[in-house]
Amino acid sequence: MSYKFFPHTEDDIRSMLNTCGEKSLDDLYKDIPEDLVLKKEYGLPEGLSEIEVRKFFNSLAQGNETLKCLIGAGCYDHYSPSVVNNIVSRSEFLTSYTPYQAEISQGTLQYIFEYQSMMAMLTGMEVSNASMYDGCTATAEAMMMAVAAAKKRNKVLISATVNPIVRRVVETYAKFNGVVLETIAEADGVTDKSDFEAKVAADDVAGVIVAAPNFYGIVEDYTGWADFCHAHKTLLIMNCVASTLGVLKTPGEWGADIAVGDGQSLGIPMNFGGPYVGFLCTSKKLIRKMPGRIVGATTDMDGKRTFVLTLQAREQHIRREKATSNICSNESLMALYVTVYMALMGKEGLKEVNELGYSGAHYLAEKLCELKGFSMAYPDKPFLNEFAVKFDGDIEDLQNVLLDYNGVQLGLKIADNTLLLCVTETISKDDLDEVVLTCKAYTEGEDEDE
Amino acid sequence: MNNTYYGKLIFELSKPGRKGYSLPKNELSEYSTAQLPENLLRVEEPALPEVDELTVVRHYTNMSNNNFGVDTGFYPLGSCTMKYNPKINEEIAAHPEFTGLHPLQNVETVQGALAVYYQLQRSLSEIAGMSEFTLNPFAGAHGELTGLMVIRSYHMSRGDAKRTKIIVPDSAHGTNPASAAVCGLDVVEVKSKPDGRVDVEDLKPLLDDTIAGMMMTNPNTLGLFENNIAEIAKLVHDCGGLMYYDGANLNPMLGKCRPGDIGFDVMHINLHKTFSTPHGGGGPGSGPIGVREGLEQFLPNPRVTCDFNEDGMVDYKIDMGEESLGSISGFLGNFGIMMRALTYIVTLGSDNLKWVGPLATLNANYIKESLKDCYELPIEGVCKHEFVFDGLKDKSTGVTTLDVAKRLLDYGYHAPTIYFPLLFHQALMIEPTENESKETLDGFIEVMKKIAQEAKDDPELVKTAPHTTPVRRLDDTKAALKQIVTWNELCAVEEL
Numbered sequence: 001m002s003y004k005f006f007p008h009t010e011d012d013i014r015s016m017l018n019t020c021g022e023k024s025l026d027d028l029y030k031d032i033p034e035d036l037v038l039k040k041e042y043g044l045p046e047g048l049s050e051i052e053v054r055k056f057f058n059s060l061a062q063g064n065e066t067l068k069c070l071i072g073a074g075c076y077d078h079y080s081p082s083v084v085n086n087i088v089s090r091s092e093f094l095t096s097y098t099p100y101q102a103e104i105s106q107g108t109l110q111y112i113f114e115y116q117s118m119m120a121m122l123t124g125m126e127v128s129n130a131s132m133y134d135g136c137t138a139t140a141e142a143m144m145m146a147v148a149a150a151k152k153r154n155k156v157l158i159s160a161t162v163n164p165i166v167r168r169v170v171e172t173y174a175k176f177n178g179v180v181l182e183t184i185a186e187a188d189g190v191t192d193k194s195d196f197e198a199k200v201a202a203d204d205v206a207g208v209i210v211a212a213p214n215f216y217g218i219v220e221d222y223t224g225w226a227d228f229c230h231a232h233k234t235l236l237i238m239n240c241v242a243s244t245l246g247v248l249k250t251p252g253e254w255g256a257d258i259a260v261g262d263g264q265s266l267g268i269p270m271n272f273g274g275p276y277v278g279f280l281c282t283s284k285k286l287i288r289k290m291p292g293r294i295v296g297a298t299t300d301m302d303g304k305r306t307f308v309l310t311l312q313a314r315e316q317h318i319r320r321e322k323a324t325s326n327i328c329s330n331e332s333l334m335a336l337y338v339t340v341y342m343a344l345m346g347k348e349g350l351k352e353v354n355e356l357g358y359s360g361a362h363y364l365a366e367k368l369c370e371l372k373g374f375s376m377a378y379p380d381k382p383f384l385n386e387f388a389v390k391f392d393g394d395i396e397d398l399q400n401v402l403l404d405y406n407g408v409q410l411g412l413k414i415a416d417n418t419l420l421l422c423v424t425e426t427i428s429k430d431d432l433d434e435v436v437l438t439c440k441a442y443t444e445g446e447d448e449d450e
Numbered sequence: 451m452n453n454t455y456y457g458k459l460i461f462e463l464s465k466p467g468r469k470g471y472s473l474p475k476n477e478l479s480e481y482s483t484a485q486l487p488e489n490l491l492r493v494e495e496p497a498l499p500e501v502d503e504l505t506v507v508r509h510y511t512n513m514s515n516n517n518f519g520v521d522t523g524f525y526p527l528g529s530c531t532m533k534y535n536p537k538i539n540e541e542i543a544a545h546p547e548f549t550g551l552h553p554l555q556n557v558e559t560v561q562g563a564l565a566v567y568y569q570l571q572r573s574l575s576e577i578a579g580m581s582e583f584t585l586n587p588f589a590g591a592h593g594e595l596t597g598l599m600v601i602r603s604y605h606m607s608r609g610d611a612k613r614t615k616i617i618v619p620d621s622a623h624g625t626n627p628a629s630a631a632v633c634g635l636d637v638v639e640v641k642s643k644p645d646g647r648v649d650v651e652d653l654k655p656l657l658d659d660t661i662a663g664m665m666m667t668n669p670n671t672l673g674l675f676e677n678n679i680a681e682i683a684k685l686v687h688d689c690g691g692l693m694y695y696d697g698a699n700l701n702p703m704l705g706k707c708r709p710g711d712i713g714f715d716v717m718h719i720n721l722h723k724t725f726s727t728p729h730g731g732g733g734p735g736s737g738p739i740g741v742r743e744g745l746e747q748f749l750p751n752p753r754v755t756c757d758f759n760e761d762g763m764v765d766y767k768i769d770m771g772e773e774s775l776g777s778i779s780g781f782l783g784n785f786g787i788m789m790r791a792l793t794y795i796v797t798l799g800s801d802n803l804k805w806v807g808p809l810a811t812l813n814a815n816y817i818k819e820s821l822k823d824c825y826e827l828p829i830e831g832v833c834k835h836e837f838v839f840d841g842l843k844d845k846s847t848g849v850t851t852l853d854v855a856k857r858l859l860d861y862g863y864h865a866p867t868i869y870f871p872l873l874f875h876q877a878l879m880i881e882p883t884e885n886e887s888k889e890t891l892d893g894f895i896e897v898m899k900k901i902a903q904e905a906k907d908d909p910e911l912v913k914t915a916p917h918t919t920p921v922r923r924l925d926d927t928k929a930a931l932k933q934i935v936t937w938n939e940l941c942a943v944e945e946l
Contacts, residue, residue: 001805005534005798007887008809016816016888022832025808028815029706031675031832036712038705043576047799050538056796057542057789063562066550074780075553081471083503085544087510095519095535097527098732101865103856103919107517108731111510114460117937121496127935130732133588136780144632165780168751172776176599176633219490247483249492262780272563273553273781274588275734287933293732297939298929299946300921301914305457310929316591316628317870321637326628328591333730336510343460343506344470346498351483352473358486359478382486399556409555429477 003047067409068431069270070364072386072422073215074135074165078243078353079426080267084340088333098293098329102308103300108332109307112295115335118342122245123259124252125281130293131335132327135262136169138278139209139239141291141325142258143170145282146207146235147179148324149289153206154179157199160186161214162239170209184208189378189388190220200232207235207258212248216420217361217386218378219248226255242266242279242338244384246350251281258282267341268334277334288314291325353425357385360423360432365389367436372443377418386422388414395419398442405438460509461937464499470506497938516920517731518864524890526817528836528867528879529623529671531701531723538797539726539790548789553781557768564766567754567782570792571738574719577795577803578700579710580740583719584749586783590698593718593737594629594665596750596778600716600741601663601692602633603748603775613691617656617664619648621671621871623698635662642873646672646829650681657685663692663716668709669699669834671871671879673814683713692716700724701883702811702835705804715742724806725791736787747773752782809884810835813891817880820895824902828874835883841876842905849905849912851876856923857904857915861897 001008008016013025022028029037048056069077088094092107099105099112112130119128132138143156156174158167160183174181184199185192191210200208208229213219222238229236237258238251243265251259264276282290288311296310316323345353365387368374377388391398395413402410408431411421423432483491501509518525525532543549551560571583587593598616605613616635618626620642627637638656643649647670664686668676676682683693695709695717701724703709709717721727722735729735741749751774759765768782795803811834818827818837825839841851855865855878867879882891905912916922934940 001802003798003802003805005536005802005885006805006809007885008812012888013812016812020812020815020819020832022815025812028808028811028832031677032707033677033680036680036707038707038711042705042800042803044573044795044800044803046801048796050797053538053542053793053797057545057793060562060565061545061547063560063565064547064551065559066547067552067555067559069552069555071552071554073554077552079473081503083470083507087507087514089540090511090514091521091535092514092517092519093731094540094728095521096517096731097525097530097532097729100527100867101518101855101859102924103859103916103921104516104518104864105731106920107513107515110459110513110516112731113935114937116935117459117461118496118498120936120938121498124492124494126939133592133734134780137588137592137778165777168777169780172599172750172778173632175776176602178634219486221487221490223489245492246496247486247491249490250494253493269549269786270552271549272551272560272785273783274779275784275786284933287935294935296929296932297934297946298925298932300925301923302921304921305946306921306924308924308926308929310926310935311933313930315624317624319628320624321627321631323624323628323631326591326595326625326632327589328623328625329589329733329735331588331734332732333728334734336731339460340506340510342498343501343509344503346469346471346500347495348469348500349471349473350496350498352476354483355479356473356476358483359476359481362481363478382490384483384486403556403559409552409559412554425473428474 067407068427069409070421070423071409071412073412073420074163074262075270076265076424077270077426078265078424080269080341081344083344084267084337087340088336093333093336099309106306109295111336111339112332113307115339116295118339119279119281123281124250125259126284127287128279128281129290130295130330132278132280132292133331134274134276134278136166138260138280139166140170140173142237142260142280143174143179143207143209144177145258145289145291146237149235149286150206153204155182155205156207156209157182157184157205158209159184159191159211161191162209162211163215166239189216189218189381197228200229200234203232205234207237209237209239211239213241213244213384213386216378216388217383218381219384222254243350243353247354257286263338266338268337275331275334277331277338289324292327293330354384356425357423360427361385361387364421364423364432368439371440385424388418388420390417391419392417401442402435402438406434408435459937460499460501463501463505463509466500468500468502470501470503523862524886524894525864526866526880526882527864528881529698531881531883533726533883534885535726535728536794539793542793543786543789561766563785564754566788566792568756568766570788573795574738575740578717578719578740579708580717581743582746583738583740585738585788586750586779587737587739588779588784589733589735590718590720590737591625591629593739594625594696595632597694597716597718597739598629598633598635599775600745600748601694604692604745605662612660613662615660616662619666621873622665622667623671623696626665626696646674647676647678648682650678653682653685657689659690661689661691663694665694665696667696667699669702672829672838673833673836675834679712698723699835702807704807706807710742715745721787721791726794727787727790734784734787736784747771748775750775750778806884813882813884813886817882817891817895821898824899836879836881838874839878840874841878842902844906847905847909849909851878853912853915854878854901857901857912859916860918863894
C-alpha cells in the first residue's frame with residue numbers, strides 16, 4: 001500500500017500491530033459486527049497521479065467561462081490585492097484549527113481581534129463576532145438573536161426589498177426555529193414606511209430586518225426608523241453590502257442594533273458562491289446574546305498583552321441545547337482575507353473603490369437609458385453601484401448577445417422586463433462603452449427586424 | 451516556532467498618509483458619491499490603519515510565525531481529524547477558471563463547476579452508502595441543522611406534526627443538541643453504559659410517537675464503535691423515527707463501513723476532516739449531507755441536477771425543488787472547499803481511500819497501547835481513529851490534564867482535545883490520523899511518558915507550563931470580565 005500520504009512500511013505495520021496485540025489491520029475492526037463491514041471496494045476510479053489530476057481539472061475547466069461581471073446581487077467582482085491571497089495561503093494560518101491553545105495560536109487570535117475591530121469600525125457598531133458562514137446565515141442568526149433578546153416575542157419583520165437570496169435562507173431558519181416572519185411591503189423600490197410603522201406599533205415585534213443598499217441597489221433613507229423601533233422595544237437589524245460602508249451611512253449611524261451581511265465584497269474571490277464570510281456586529285449590551293466565537297484581549301502569566309477566545313459560556317460546546325446558536329466554527333480564513341484587504345485599502349482605498357463603482361454605474365445607467373427600450377426601474381431613487389433598469393425587449397436574448405460578443409454577464413434578470421446591473425472598479429470605461437455599443441446595435445437591430 | 455512575540459496590532463503600525471493599494475484612475479469622475487443625498491453618507495470615517503504594502507506583509511508573516519498548524523507539527527486534536535492538507539488541493543482550488551465564476555452567471559458558462567459539484571456529490575454518496583448528497587451546508591454544525599430539517603420535513607410531509615423530540619447520547623458533540631434546538635426540536639438525552647456505548651435499555655423507554663429521530667456519532671466521541679447500532683436503528687425505525695449520522699468521526703470508517711449500510715437515513719460529512727480540506731484557523735469548512743432513497747426531495751435548494759441534452763452531452767442544471775426544505779445557503783455552499791475535497795478523492799481513488807480508515811485506526815491504537823501504563827485508560831479494548839484517557843494514572847501529584855496539555859506545547863506538539871467528552875473529569879482525547887509516521891508517534895509517546903515522569907519528579911514544572919511559547923497561560927477570567935473585543939475598546943483602557 002505504499003502511497004505518498006501513508007508513511008507506513010510493512011515493517012512499521014507489523015511492529016505497531018504487535019504492540020497492539022493484534023495480527024492484522026482487519027483485527028482492529030473486530031468490534032464491528034461482521035454483517036456491517038463493507039466487503040467491496042468503492043465504485044470509484046483508481047487514484048490519479050498529480051499530472052493526471054491537473055489534466056482532470058483542466059478538462060473540467062473548459063466547461064467554464066470567466067466573464068466580465070456586470071452582476072452583483074450578493075456577490076461582487078472586486079479587485080483583491082496580490083498580498084491578500086499570498087498571506088492567506090500561508091500554511092501556518094491555513095492548516096491550523098480553532099485557536100483553543102492560545103499560547104501557540106496568537107497569529108489567528110490576533111488577526112481575528114483585528115478583524116473584529118475593523119468590522120466594528122466599518123459598520124459603526126461597538127462589537128463584532130469572529131465571523132460567520134455567510135451573509136445569509138448571519139442574517140438568519142440575527143433574526144434568532146433578536147427573538148432571544150426580546151424573550152416573549154417571536155415575530156420578526158423583513159422588508160420586501162431585502163435580497164430574495166438572503167430572504168430565502170432567513171425564511172428557512174424561521175420556519176424550523178418557530179419564528180413568525182412577516183413581510184413589510186415595498187413601495188416604488190423602497191420599504192413602505194407606513195407599513196413598517198403600522199406593524200411595529202403592534203408591539204409584538206422582536207426585530208425588523210432592512211437592507212442597505214437594498215436588493216435594487218437603492219440606498220434607502222432610514223431616518224427615524226431606529227427610534228421608532230426602540231420606542232416599541234423592537235431591534236433594528238440592517239443587512240449591508242460590506243464594501244459600500246466605506247461611504248454610506250453606517251448601521252451604527254442609523255441607530256441599528258445589529259449589523260449583518262456578507263464580507264465577500266472585501267477582497268474575497270467570487271469562488272462560484274463560496275467560501276465567503278458573514279459579519280455580525282452589535283452593541284455592547286447585546287454581546288452576550290451574540291452567536292459565534294469572540295476574541296478578547298487579556299494578559300498572560302507574565303503580564304504580556306495577548307488574545308484569547310472569550311465569553312465561551314454562550315457557545316454550544318458548553319451550553320449545548322441552551323447555546324445562543326449551534327455554530328461551532330467561524331469562517332476564520334475568510335476573515336483573514338477581509339482583514340488583510342482592509343489593512344491594505346484603508347479608508348481611502350475603500351472610498352476610491354466606491355467612487356469607481358458609483359461613477360461606472362451612473363455612467364452605464366445614463367448611457368443605457370439613452371437607448372430605445374431602456375429606462376430606470378426606479379427613477380430618482382439614489383443608488384451606489386447597483387441599479388435596476390427596465391428593458392422592454394427580450395432580456396435573455398440580449399444577455400446572450402452580450403455573452404457571445406463581449407464575454408459580459410449583463411446583470412441578473414429579476415423580473416420579466418427588469419435587469420439588475422452592477423459595476424465595480426474591475427470594469428473600465430472602455431468595457432462599459434463596448435457594452436453600450438452592443439446594446440445599441442441590438443436595440444437598433446430589433447427595429448430593423450420589425 | 452519563532453519565539454519572538456510580535457505583539458503589535460496593525461493599528462499600531464499606522465501612519466496617516468500611507469497606503470497599501472493601487473487602483474485605476476477614475477475616467478468618469480464627473481459622477482461622484484458626493485452627488486448622493488448627504489444624509490445617506492457616512493459621517494465618521496472608519497479609523498482603518500494606513501500602512502504600506504511591505505509593512506502589511508511583514509506584520510501578517512510575523513503573526514503567522516506565532517501559529518501552529520498541521521504543516522508545523524503533530525496535531526493530535528481529538529475529534530478534529532487534523533490530517534495533512536495536500537498541496538495539490540490548494541493548487542487546484544486556486545484555478546482561476548473556477549475562482550473567477552460568479553454564482554449567478556449564465557448556467558451554460560459554469561458547466562465545469564457544476565460538474566465538480568455533481569461528481570463530488572456522487573462520490574460521497576458512494577463512500578457513505580447514501581442515495582444523494584447536497585453540498586450546500588457550510589460546516590458540520592450547519593450540516594447537522596440541515597439534516598435535522600430534512601428529518602422534520604419528512605415527518606411533516608406525512609402530516610405527523612407531533613414528532614418534536616430528538617434523542618442524543620450524553621457523549622455527543624455539543625453541536626448535536628444545539629443544532630436540534632435551532633431546528634425547533636426538544637433534546638432527550640440517552641445515557642452511555644460503562645463500556646462507553648449507548649445504553650439500549652435506557653433508550654427503549656424513550657421511544658414513542660413523539661420521537662423524530664436519533665443522532666449518533668459512530669464511532670462515538672470516545673472513539674468506540676457503537677456495536678449495537680443495528681438493534682438501535684431497528685428500535686428507532688420501529689417507532690417511526692429516523693437515524694441521523696454525525697459524520698465527525700467518519701475517517702476510520704473509510705474502506706471498512708458505510709453509514710448507509712448500517713441503518714442511518716440522514717448524515718453529514720465534514721469535508722475539512724475526512725476529505726483533507728484545511729481547517730483554516732476555524733473555517734471555512736463544508737458539511738455536505740446525504741440521505742437514503744426516498745428522502746432526496748427534501749434536500750435544500752438550490753440543487754444541481756444532471757441531464758443529457760439533444761446532442762447526448764451532459765447538461766448540468768441548477769434547480770429549485772418544490773418539496774425541498776428551503777434554502778440554507780445563498781448559493782451552492784463553500785464551492786472552493788468542494789474543489790479541494792474532489793481533488794483528494796480523485797487523487798487517492800478507490801485503491802488508496804480504503805487504507806485511510808485502517809491506518810488511522812492503527813495509529814490511534816498504537817498510541818493508546820503505548821501509553822496506557824502512564825495514563826488512565828477508562829475503557830479497555832480496540833478503539834477506532836481516536837481514544838480518550840482520563841488524565842494521568844497517578845493523580846496524587848495534582849497535575850491535571852490541562853497541565854499535561856500545556857507541557858506538550860513546550861515539546862513542540864499541539865495538545866490533544868481536553869475536557870471533552872464530558873463523561874470523564876480529566877478527558878484527554880487523542881487522534882493521530884493516518885498521515886503520521888511511526889517515528890512521529892514514537893516521538894510523541896516518548897514525550898508523553900516524560901511528562902508523566904516530570905509530574906512525579908517536579909510537578910511544579912508541569913503545572914506552570916508552557917515555558918517556551920511566545921506567551922504563557924492566558925488569563926481567561928480577565929478576558930471575560932473586561933470584554934475588550936476591539937481596538938477602540940483597547941485604546942480606551944489604561945491598563946489591561
